[in-house]
Amino acid sequence: MTAVEVNFDGLVGPTHSYAGLSWGNVASQQHQHRVANPKAAALQGLEKMRQLSELGLVQGVLPPHERPHVPSLRALGFAGTDEQVLAGAAARAPRLLAAVSSASSMWTANAATVSASADTADTRVHFTPANLNAKFHRAIEYPSTTRALRAIFADPAHFSVHDALPACPHFGDEGAANHTRLCAAYDQPGVELYVYGCSALDDSAPRPHKYPARQTLEASEAVARRHGLMSERCVFAQQNPAVIDQGVFHNDVIAVGNRNVLLYHEEAFLDAGRVVQEINSKLAGTSLIALCIRSADLAVEEAVSTYLFNSQLVSLDDDRMALIVPQECRTSARASAVLDALLEDAGNPITQVIAMDLKQSMRNGGGPACLRLRVALTEAELKAVGRCIVTPTLLDSLESWVERHYRESLIMADLSDPALLQESRFALDELTALLKLGSIYDFQR
Numbered sequence: 001m002t003a004v005e006v007n008f009d010g011l012v013g014p015t016h017s018y019a020g021l022s023w024g025n026v027a028s029q030q031h032q033h034r035v036a037n038p039k040a041a042a043l044q045g046l047e048k049m050r051q052l053s054e055l056g057l058v059q060g061v062l063p064p065h066e067r068p069h070v071p072s073l074r075a076l077g078f079a080g081t082d083e084q085v086l087a088g089a090a091a092r093a094p095r096l097l098a099a100v101s102s103a104s105s106m107w108t109a110n111a112a113t114v115s116a117s118a119d120t121a122d123t124r125v126h127f128t129p130a131n132l133n134a135k136f137h138r139a140i141e142y143p144s145t146t147r148a149l150r151a152i153f154a155d156p157a158h159f160s161v162h163d164a165l166p167a168c169p170h171f172g173d174e175g176a177a178n179h180t181r182l183c184a185a186y187d188q189p190g191v192e193l194y195v196y197g198c199s200a201l202d203d204s205a206p207r208p209h210k211y212p213a214r215q216t217l218e219a220s221e222a223v224a225r226r227h228g229l230m231s232e233r234c235v236f237a238q239q240n241p242a243v244i245d246q247g248v249f250h251n252d253v254i255a256v257g258n259r260n261v262l263l264y265h266e267e268a269f270l271d272a273g274r275v276v277q278e279i280n281s282k283l284a285g286t287s288l289i290a291l292c293i294r295s296a297d298l299a300v301e302e303a304v305s306t307y308l309f310n311s312q313l314v315s316l317d318d319d320r321m322a323l324i325v326p327q328e329c330r331t332s333a334r335a336s337a338v339l340d341a342l343l344e345d346a347g348n349p350i351t352q353v354i355a356m357d358l359k360q361s362m363r364n365g366g367g368p369a370c371l372r373l374r375v376a377l378t379e380a381e382l383k384a385v386g387r388c389i390v391t392p393t394l395l396d397s398l399e400s401w402v403e404r405h406y407r408e409s410l411i412m413a414d415l416s417d418p419a420l421l422q423e424s425r426f427a428l429d430e431l432t433a434l435l436k437l438g439s440i441y442d443f444q445r
Helices: 028-032 039-052 072-074 082-092 094-100 142-152 217-226 272-282 300-306 335-342 380-386 392-405 414-418 417-437
Strands: 004-012 059-062 112-115 126-131 159-161 179-182 189-198 234-238 255-257 263-265 291-292 312-315 321-325 350-356 372-378
Touching: 004 039, 004 380, 039 059, 039 350, 039 392, 059 142, 072 094, 082 094, 082 300, 082 414, 082 417, 094 335, 094 414, 112 179, 112 372, 126 142, 126 217, 126 372, 142 159, 142 350, 179 255, 179 263, 189 217, 189 272, 217 234, 234 272, 255 312, 263 272, 272 291, 300 335, 321 335, 335 350, 372 380, 414 417
Parallel strands: 004 059, 126 159, 189 234, 263 291, 321 350
Antiparallel strands: 004 372, 112 126, 179 189, 255 263, 312 321
16 A cells, blocks of 8 residues: 655635734734735645645645635624625624635645544544634634535545534634644554643643633544544644744644654744654654754744744655745745755755745745645545646646636725625636535535
């Protein structure tokens, strides 16, 4: 049996904007109310997919969500025609209109937590869509995410797409942004690293003071149980509260792993030594290569501003890996020096660093790792997917679709424009036909 890791990137939606909705995400706050360029954002994302495909990686795509999400506004008391609902929200609750218009589903690292079939008791790939209940604009995502995942991973012989965990603070779940799978090979049993910000039940444990801890230990444990993971397949690690207060709202802002390599900042975890030791003790068939970046070489603040750790670490073959980084990492002297040191170190398999222009996403606080959901698939499982796997022809079609339907610029006042709602729905209706997804959006049902 052989397996590959497929990166399912989120396609940026037509309402991409800078509303500054994510408290705790420094970039989101800093760029609030700036002019956004939805067309450029979507094309930048598609170019990333194309470059990874050209590296020989298997690449997938996940559709954006329906935005503005009028059903959410109706559920909150706005009535009348769709146009009247938008006008009412714009006049009486503009912040709410911004929330239901957010294109945050583009960051599919938060779409779900995924366990490979090599790890699970029933040998199926398991998905738990994240409830994202820490932020309203993201908490409305999981119903659409669940429908999309069930349309793509539809074969019950190979896949199990669960419901999201209960949407309450006790089970705050942010998906794969706080989850890393480490293994000797993608088709071999691995170790699933679950990183949480706090325990909902243990008030004595350290907590951040400035920004919220979005992932709970209880949520991580529940996901592992429902995926049928044995204890020897799991490591639970608490994120350092001090780095959460510096803008590290998810673990993928401070650590990234692939196969048997874990690249992390020394301040990432409360007890990094214990975490590394436990992973290594549970990792079968190989030894962990733990690459620790010291604060003296790169401060947490600069790690957040450059998103060096919010990179994709991908396997080019059995012996070589590439690190896909934002361009900002090469414009920072200290971050660039860290990358050069990694390339010069013969003790790790990272042989290539590729910088990409993702400025539209970065200004809202999402780098390369935020834009993708990692799914390890065997040959039979990949064949069972059958849709949303990228080819050069599909990428050409998606680029043409973006050029036809997306606006060049968008400001917050545009969100109440009824024409934007109709443009978005028309575009998404065409997209579901292009991706062969069926009727996954509320306006189609």
